[in-house]
Amino acid sequence: MPEPPSIDFSRLLTVGEVARRSGVAVSTIHFYEAKGLISSTRNEGNQRRFSSVVLRYIAVIKVAQRTGIPLEEIKQALSHFPVGSKLTAAQWRTLSAGWRTSLDERIQILTRLRDELDSCIGCGCLSLNQCPLRNPQDALGADGPGPRILERA
Numbered sequence: 001m002p003e004p005p006s007i008d009f010s011r012l013l014t015v016g017e018v019a020r021r022s023g024v025a026v027s028t029i030h031f032y033e034a035k036g037l038i039s040s041t042r043n044e045g046n047q048r049r050f051s052s053v054v055l056r057y058i059a060v061i062k063v064a065q066r067t068g069i070p071l072e073e074i075k076q077a078l079s080h081f082p083v084g085s086k087l088t089a090a091q092w093r094t095l096s097a098g099w100r101t102s103l104d105e106r107i108q109i110l111t112r113l114r115d116e117l118d119s120c121i122g123c124g125c126l127s128l129n130q131c132p133l134r135n136p137q138d139a140l141g142a143d144g145p146g147p148r149i150l151e152r153a
Ligand code: FES
Pocket: 119, 120, 121, 122, 123, 124, 125, 126, 127, 128, 130, 131, 135
């Protein structure tokens, strides 16, 4: 097992240290900063320095993006707090509560995709043996576009 990178978390971090610990490219860190999702300060040499709390922001942004939450939605949620501030557990809870509905919807869609992709999804293709039973002559197409069974409420 490789040695963990030694970073002195008692001081402000360089962008390289943030990149190494977060697993995010330096260019992505700059992008997040330009988007106002994270913030840094400048040292005497005008180099960016980051508080270690930025690692938590980046982790949350990365995971949220991976679940399909658009960056603008993430930014909107974070905008309720000063950029880069050290949030309390209650504040992080407030933030996650704001995402609960959309996350629940995503979970439901992903679960259906996982469980029903080998079945007729009501998309109008009529390509599976069971389509005539679940979607005879694409009757579900009358209800609207898209995979009617997969996207049912
Ligand atoms: S899978 Fe497309 S209509 Fe059945």
